[in-house]
Amino acid sequence: MSFPVHAITLDLDDTIWPIAPAIVGAEAALEAWMAENAPRAARMWPASERQRLRELANRERPRLAHDMTAQRRWMIERMLVLADEDVALAEAAYDAYFAARCDVTHYPDSVDALERLAARVPLAAVSNGNACLDTIGLMHLFQFQLGAREHGAAKPDTSIFHAACERLGLPREQVLHVGDDPYMDVIGARQAGLRACWINRADEHDRFPPWPDARPRPDLEFPTLAALADWLDATHSEESIRP
Template structure:
């Protein structure tokens, strides 16, 4: 399939890197920090209790669903308060968590593919998560990063896609959104008028997911970002489309 692509917006978690190892690393870093600096809170809130509190936050504070940073800080303040520790510890505890959250391990193809894509068209990060591209070191490849927290609403809300297109100065029909999530990325971007690319990476056994929706299909489906870069090179062979 061929169509004009003047810019690309990209999801981050499970598109450029697997998110589960980063979250596990962050939870361990938080647990280690609590053991050293707030042992009462550490004893009161082991990992499983923190996991249940996270689920409770989702139920009790749906207005924070788009803001993972606010969710985590509220959780930490509640943890310290209930354990009888100083709630001011919430900020350094969050800092320890977030530093590890940004220690991501990219998929093998990601870095080279991002460089190839960025040489062709402007890239923008569009994520419901709170990973920081500057901390991670990828910001030079992107025009900007727009998160659900900053925008005030999460994908699949059409507004966040339209805001990105406006900043890219491109009509939605000429922006390709790339992501792994069938609902928030593909359906959301499609309904906002963007072109869509579903990154369907095989699991450890080599199996790929089936497309679960009948009413809409992605414009493109690839197993890697490298395959997307190959497609862009083939369809738009000129050196750069971003001048």
């Protein structure tokens, strides 16, 4: 399939890098920081109890479900207060967590593919997560980063896709959204009027997950970002590469 692509919006977590190792590392960094600086909280809130607190945050603060930074800060403050620790430690504790959360390991194809894509069309990040492209070192490849926290609503809400298109200055049908999640990325983008590409990477057993339901499939499906870059090169070869 070939159609005009004048810009690409990209999901981040599990599209450019796997999120699970980063979250494991961030939780470990928070636990180590607490053990050194707030030992009562560290003893009171092992990993299993932190998960319970996360579920409590989701129940008690549903209006901020799109804001992972606010939710995490609230959790850390509760951990400190309930352990009779100094709540002023919350900022430093969050910084330790967030630094590790942004210490991601890219999929092997990601950076080279992003460079190839960015050479052809503008790229913008549209993510429900709170990773920082400046910290990670990829911001130079993107026009902007639009997160659910800054926008005020998360994918698959159509408004976040529309906001990205407005910032790009392009009609929705000329923008391709790329992501790993069938519902948040593909169905959300299509409902918002964008083209959609599903990055369907193989699992640990080298199997490719099937499309989950009977709703219309994405416009494109590739196992890697490199394959998407190959498609863009092949179908837009007559177009000059951006300066």
